Amino acid sequence: MSLRQKLLLVALCTLALPVAGWLYVRQMETLLRQGQEQALTATATAVARSLAVTDVPLPQSGTGWYVQQALNPITVDGYGDDWAPMTPWSQPLGKQGKLLLAEDDSGFYMYIDVRTARRTRADAGDANALSSDHVVLDLIQGAQHRRYLLASAAPGAFTAQLLDPPAGDLPDRITGQWQEDGSGYHAELRLPSGLGLNALGVGVYTAANGGDPVAAEVRPLWRYSTNVSQELSRLAPEDTRARLLTPSGWLLAQSGKLTTSGSQPGWLSSVVYRSLLANPLEEAEPWTTDVPRLDLPEVQSARDGTSATVWRQGEQRDSVVLATAVPVERDQTVVGVLLLEQASRAVPLLANRAFLSLLLTSFGVMLVAGAILLWFATRLSLRLGRLRDAVERAQLNDGRLDGQWIQGHFPMAHAEDEIGDLARSFQSLFEAVGGYTDYLRTLASKLSHELNTPLAIVKSSLDNLEHAELSDEAQPYLARARDGVARLGTLVRAMSEASRMERAIAAAEPEDVDLADVVRGCAEAYRPLAGTRSLECALPHQPLHMHGAPELIAQALDKLFDNALSFTPSDGWLRLSLRAIDGGAEIELANQGPPLPAAMQGRLFDSLVSLRDKATPGDAPHLGLGLYVVRLVAERHGGVASARNLEDGSGVAFSLRLHGMPRQRLAG
Structure with a gap:
């Protein structure tokens, strides 16, 4: 990874600023x-x-029968088609029945649905009516009540049988419609309006199950009250919607509506708030549906005496609604639940403004920090590049260090920062290494001269001793x-020759050559020298081009062939x-002969190292410069240059791996 990339990575760490700000906005x-x-x-x-x-x-504690408002006219025919909009809120009646109550300006309606597989039929006026399947209806008007028996031996109209004497304004005659199907029966009836019923008792008797034939479950009647709604609107704050419920969730009164002030924000602000800033919001549908009963977790919590709040999505874009449910208590008994809802754009508006300000600030900080780091990285990279170029220019083509250039032109040696210290360290190192290298390069010629x-x-002196008379033991x-x-x-002489060879190899001029032609020419020249070998x-088969010095490659092959010839049997x-x-390319020369000693394989290509037998007195000594020249050429x-023993142990192989000499750049 380059220095610029590393500093870019450091700059990306500034992203922690908007992330921290985003968390702060959410907390706010x-x-x-x-x-x-x-x-x-x-x-x-x-x-x-x-x-x-x-x-x-307010309703008393306990259960009651809820009377819904009939929005459409109801025809008393014994069928439940007119009751379809109210059917989802039917009330259980015993174990096998359901009850629906409704009223309008025309009267008070009742629909009873009983599910039973076995039927015992009789009309309400029959003597065995109490022992057949029937419904007992108990109308309660203040302290007065009167019971009625509802039964029919066949589908159609029926007339209720009176079980009690007249009481108050309660009717003497109740008629209705009775219908049956394969799973049970339905009874539908209408009572006149203005009876002032405050409670109702309903009992379902099934002959197959037995029990008390005149028993009825009496409950108070609950209904939506306009008077209570007016009182609620007087007490509730403006811009809020209030709903008063029974402990079981039936709607008794409501007032107000949800309104939001201010201009409506754009869709982008709404998306940003809901997806990035807002804490989880509840769905609005359970709260906004116009239903007679709200069965919500918050209502259940308030019914148990604990207040509960919930944030839900608003009906208008980019608005949220806060709803709270609190218990209404009388004599330390929960008799109702009050729901209060308030719509607001203040929270989304403040959050969006804070987030927008945060984004602008963070973007500005990141832009400035990134520009500064990029400028710093670019300047640092340029300075390091100058230092690198200086290090490369300090070395001449022959491998020596240009001491005069190092002392006078080494860049940034006068800088006061760490790069200046590094440049001065390089300068001192190159001066020391250059002096020592020059000393080593001239050591051989100096020694040979001295x-x-x-x-x-x-x-x-030895020549003079030959003319003197010496004993036989001294000869x-x-x-x-x-x-x-x-x-x-x-x-x-070899030391002097080695010094000259190093300078000659370093000063060789490269050219584009075909290595196949060079090796082929050397092989043809070696055949007469091989003798019986x-x-x-x-x-x-194809030409193998390379940019190099062909005379140096041929010289290296000569050294390798001379070395291999001396170890190969005739x-x-x-x-x-x-x-x-x-x-x-790789040039390899393998020959039959003894293997290389393991201890010498790493030193074969050093100067003045030889594996040949020591020469006898009078023979020319072998100084081991051939393989050293091969290494210099490579x-x-x-x-x-490398050497290895063949896998079958029959001999050794010397290889010369070449990648070409660098092309010289034209001065511009």
Whole structure:
């Protein structure tokens, strides 16, 4: 990863700022919600207490029968088609029946649905009517009540049988319609309006199950009250919707409507708020549907005496609604539940404004920080690039360091920061290494020059001793001294030759050559020298071009062939091959002979290292410069020289991996 990429990664860490701000805005939105929850709950509690202490008629604790408002005219025919909109809120009647109650200006309606598989039929006026399947109806008007028997032996109209004497204004005659199907029967009837019923008793008797034939479950009647709604509108705050429910959730009164002030924001602000800023919101449908009963978790919680709040989606875009449910208590008994709802755009508006301000600030900070870091990274990269170029220019083509350029032109050596310290360290290092390298490069020539004079003195002294009379015991020592002087002279000349070879290899000029032609020409020249030994040459069929010095490559092959020839027996074999590799070429010369010692494989290509037998007195010594030259040629071509034993143990192989010499750039 480059320095710019690393600093870009550091710049991306500034993204933590908008993330932290986003979390802060969400926390702020939560705190705003909590403040509104506490305020609305306190308001709802005050309204509930006011309802409890006034003369508002509230339901008593327990269960009751709820009378719905008939929105459409009801025809008494014994069928439930007219009751379809109210059917979802039917009330259970015993174990097998359901009851629906409704009223309008025309009267009070009742629909009874009983499910039973076995039927015992009789008309209400028959003597066995109480022992057949029937319904007992108990009408209660204040302290007065009167019971009626509803039964029919066949579908059609029926007339209720009176079970009690006349009482108050309760009717003496009740008629209705009776219908049956395969699973039970239905009874539908209408009572005149204005009876003032405050309670109702209904009992279903099934002959197959037995029981009390005149028993009826008496419950108070609950209905929507316009008077209570007016009182509720007087107590409830403006811009809120209030609903008074029975503990079981039946609607008794409601007032107000949800309104939001201010201009309506755009759809983008709404999406941002709901997807990024708003805490979870409940669905609005259970609250907005116009139904006679609300069976919500908040109502159940208030019925148990605990206030509950919920945030839901508003009917208008980008609005939220806070709803709270509080119990209405009389004599420490929950007699109702008050729902208070308030719509607001303040919370989304403040959250959106804070988030927008945060985005703008964060974007500005990130932009400035990114620009500063990019400028810093660019400047740092340029300075490091200058330092790198200076390091590369400090080395000449022959491998030496340009001490004069280092002392006078090394960049940023006067800077006061850490890069200046690094530049000064490089400058001091190059000066020391350059001086030491120059010393090592001239050491061989200096030694050869300095040793020539002492060797000449020793040689002349030995020549004079030959003319002196020496004993027979001294003659061998004189011969050994002459041989040693000859070897020292050869060594001094080799040291001087090695220094010249290094300079010659470093100064060689490259050109584009075909390695196949170079290797082929060398192989043809080696065949007469191989004598009785066999020489194989494996070359590619296509030309293998490379930018290099062909004379250096041929010189390296000469050294390898001379080395291989000295170890190959007279009837042995040699194999020269050339093949292309990734990014270059490999020349390998294998020969039959003894394997390489394991201890010497890492030192074969060093200077003055040889594996040949020590020469006998009088023979020319072998100084081990051939493989050293091979290594220099390989390194000059960006490659490496190596040696290995063949897998079958028949000999060794020396390889020369070449990648080509760099092309010189034209000065512009």
